Amino acid sequence: MSTPTGDTPHPPVACETDPAAEAPATGAHAAGTHAAGSPTTQASPAEAPARHRVDRTGEPIVRITKLAKSFGDNEVLTDINGAVHRGEVVCIIGPSGSGKSTLLRCINLLEVPTSGEIIVDGQSMTDPDIDIDAARTRIGMVFQSFNLFSHLSVRENLTVPQRKVLKRSKAEADRVAEHNLERVGLSDKIDASPASLSGGQQQRAAIARALSMDPDVMLFDEPTSALDPELVGDVLNVMRSLADEGMTMIVVTHEMAFARDVADRVVFMADGIVVEEGPAAQVIGDPQQERTREFLHRVLHPTG
Amino acid sequence: MTQDSSPAAETRTSDPSTRPASDPAPPPHVKPGMSKRKKAKISRGIQYAILLIALALVVIAADWGRLAETFLNVDVALDMFPEVITVALKNTLLFTLLGFVLGLALAIVLALMRLSSVGPYRWISAIYIEFFRGLPALVVFLVMGFGLPVAFPGMGLSKLVVIMIALGLVSSAYMAETIRAGIQAVPKGQVEAARSLGMSSSRAMITIVLPQAFRIILPPLTNELILLTKDSSLAYILGSAVGGRELAALARAEIVNSASLTPFIVIALCYLVITIPLSYLSRVLERKFGDVGTKS
Numbered sequence: 145m146s147t148p149t150g151d152t153p154h155p156p157v158a159c160e161t162d163p164a165a166e167a168p169a170t171g172a173h174a175a176g177t178h179a180a181g182s183p184t185t186q187a188s189p190a191e192a193p194a195r196h197r198v199d200r201t202g203e204p205i206v207r208i209t210k211l212a213k214s215f216g217d218n219e220v221l222t223d224i225n226g227a228v229h230r231g232e233v234v235c236i237i238g239p240s241g242s243g244k245s246t247l248l249r250c251i252n253l254l255e256v257p258t259s260g261e262i263i264v265d266g267q268s269m270t271d272p273d274i275d276i277d278a279a280r281t282r283i284g285m286v287f288q289s290f291n292l293f294s295h296l297s298v299r300e301n302l303t304v305p306q307r308k309v310l311k312r313s314k315a316e317a318d319r320v321a322e323h324n325l326e327r328v329g330l331s332d333k334i335d336a337s338p339a340s341l342s343g344g345q346q347q348r349a350a351i352a353r354a355l356s357m358d359p360d361v362m363l364f365d366e367p368t369s370a371l372d373p374e375l376v377g378d379v380l381n382v383m384r385s386l387a388d389e390g391m392t393m394i395v396v397t398h399e400m401a402f403a404r405d406v407a408d409r410v411v412f413m414a415d416g417i418v419v420e421e422g423p424a425a426q427v428i429g430d431p432q433q434e435r436t437r438e439f440l441h442r443v444l445h446p447t448g
Numbered sequence: 449m450t451q452d453s454s455p456a457a458e459t460r461t462s463d464p465s466t467r468p469a470s471d472p473a474p475p476p477h478v479k480p481g482m483s484k485r486k487k488a489k490i491s492r493g494i495q496y497a498i499l500l501i502a503l504a505l506v507v508i509a510a511d512w513g514r515l516a517e518t519f520l521n522v523d524v525a526l527d528m529f530p531e532v533i534t535v536a537l538k539n540t541l542l543f544t545l546l547g548f549v550l551g552l553a554l555a556i557v558l559a560l561m562r563l564s565s566v567g568p569y570r571w572i573s574a575i576y577i578e579f580f581r582g583l584p585a586l587v588v589f590l591v592m593g594f595g596l597p598v599a600f601p602g603m604g605l606s607k608l609v610v611i612m613i614a615l616g617l618v619s620s621a622y623m624a625e626t627i628r629a630g631i632q633a634v635p636k637g638q639v640e641a642a643r644s645l646g647m648s649s650s651r652a653m654i655t656i657v658l659p660q661a662f663r664i665i666l667p668p669l670t671n672e673l674i675l676l677t678k679d680s681s682l683a684y685i686l687g688s689a690v691g692g693r694e695l696a697a698l699a700r701a702e703i704v705n706s707a708s709l710t711p712f713i714v715i716a717l718c719y720l721v722i723t724i725p726l727s728y729l730s731r732v733l734e735r736k737f738g739d740v741g742t743k744s
């Protein structure tokens with residue numbers, strides 16, 4: 145996402161895979177895992193760079209052009225531009241009320257943009273004639289408050305959308321559901337009701353539900369903000385392994401360690417604009433803008 | 449009065465005496481005069497006394513001999529069987545059920561219209577609901593009972609259909625408001641999750657919102673069924689052949705035949721046989737599903 149400070153739309157591929165650029169990120173990893181909880185098995189520091197080989201030469205999977213969004217007189221997003229490529233993990237950080245959720249919700253049109261264009265996988269989401277329901281099936285979304293369907297079992301949460309929307313057979317939907325619950329480590333909870341799960345388990349089930357639709361890109365809106373601290377690590381580990389598998393992810397988060405460790409790029413937003421963006425190690429480790437520095441200082445050193 | 453209400457009564461009687469306007473209010477635990485517990489005890493004693501006096505008055509004043517003769521005539525009661533069950537109770541249940549099914553179907557449509565983005569739908573639904581909530585059920589029965597056959601003479605509307613329509617109209621307005629409240633009580637995140645998975649808004653309504661809304665409103669819907677059971681007694685004003693009598697109509701006929709009021713007692717018990725289990729069911733449902741809306 146290009147910033148007011150300037151960023152070439154197609155930086156050289158080497159920029160993301162340069163070992164020198166990677167070094168600070170790897171160094172940050174140790175601190176990251178410490179803060180996030182137990183170390184993950186999938187994302188050891190040695191393997192992490194392999195995933196970062198993102199092809200940024202082709203057509204981006206998400207392209208945002210001149211996006212603006214107002215609620216009445218309140219302009220929440222102003223002239224947002226940017227692109228996310230296949231396999232890329234982009235973390236969006238920023239203070240409360242800066243418009244991060246609104247930006248995410250504009251991408252799958254849960255909020256209708258006031259102006260601008262959003263293209264996902266070559267299709268314009270803002271085109272009034274688009275089949276928005278079909279387009280949304282390719283964009284998975286994970287909410288802060290999980291939003292599992294409370295009247296359905298975990299299995300039904302995963303199978304009902306597949307059957308009603310994708311018209312999959314019962315057998316196939318079940319198979320996909322079981323596979324995705326295994327991915328998030330919840331195979332034993334398949335017949336539980338959402339209310340009987342911990343917050344972390346509910347969020348992992350919600351991730352599995354989104355994955356069951358075989359999305360091209362996953363949106364996460366502060367997926368761990370509603371969780372007890374000891375449950376955050378499990379959810380982050382699931383997201384980390386998703387990133388390792390090459391899933392395209394846009395993640396709004398306050399988990400700086402996760403962003404520094406997993407994101408290819410970090411976007412810092414404030415007051416509805418992109419203030420700064422770039423490689424994770426740079427934006428979090430060596431921010432160029434005063435507002436970014438201020439924000440990071442407050443987040444990383446909350447007591448002083 | 450129950451024990452629960454005594455602290456309130458106690459506060460009301462004690463306030464003026466213990467809190468002169470000029471003095472700063474003392475902390476509640478050091479009120480001068482009688483202790484809080486002692487006052488509560490006296491208040492409870494007074495309540496029991498009132499109850500006993502009222503009972504005594506009834507026992508002394510009533511003419512028990514005549515009462516028993518008029519209301520508890522065993523021969524008259526036995527005479528009503530088995531028709532009171534096989535015809536009257538059956539018809540009351542049938543009318544109530546038909547009216548409830550029609551009312552529920554209408555109510556769902558009205559509630560969805562009430563929440564529609566199309567203005568005229570909202571207005572029509574609002575007017576309908578205000579209209580039928582504002583009319584006594586008796587008036588609806590009279591207008592439908594004598595109006596429908598006039599309006600649609602060719603259709604040979606049976607009594608059963610007229611009763612079903614009248615009860616359906618009476619109950620639909622109340623149930624529509626209940627259902628609307630239930631739909632609005634389903635957390636917004638549920639719809640957003642459904643839409644983000646690619647469900648259309650009508651699919652999300654049918655698959656996600658309505659099932660959750662109905663869990664929330666099962667207790668009030670059960671109450672509506674109780675009200676409707678009682679309203680079905682209005683069918684008697686439309687008059688009917690012997691086979692079409694429900695409980696109230698049967699009681700009226702029997703009273704004329706037997707010159708006793710015992711039939712009232714018999715049908716009162718029949719209504720309670722229907723309504724008490726329903727209200728028990730309503731409480732069970734409330735305990736089971738009452739907190740559904742608050743979960744994510």
Ligand SMILES: Nc1ncnc2c1ncn2[C@@H]1O[C@H](COP(=O)(O)OP(=O)(O)OP(=O)(O)O)[C@@H](O)[C@H]1O
Nearest residue numbers: 215218220238239240241242243244245246247366
């Ligand atoms: N549906 C809405 N109607 C009106 N105003 C809204 C709506 N949704 C968001 N806003 C406003 O838009 C602004 C940005 O909100 P948004 O939720 O996108 O911020 P955020 O960056 O996600 O903050 P947080 O970190 O607290 O989640 C806020 O000022 C908020 O009050």
Ligand SMILES: [Mg+2]
Nearest residue numbers: 244245246366
């Ligand atoms: Mg937010």
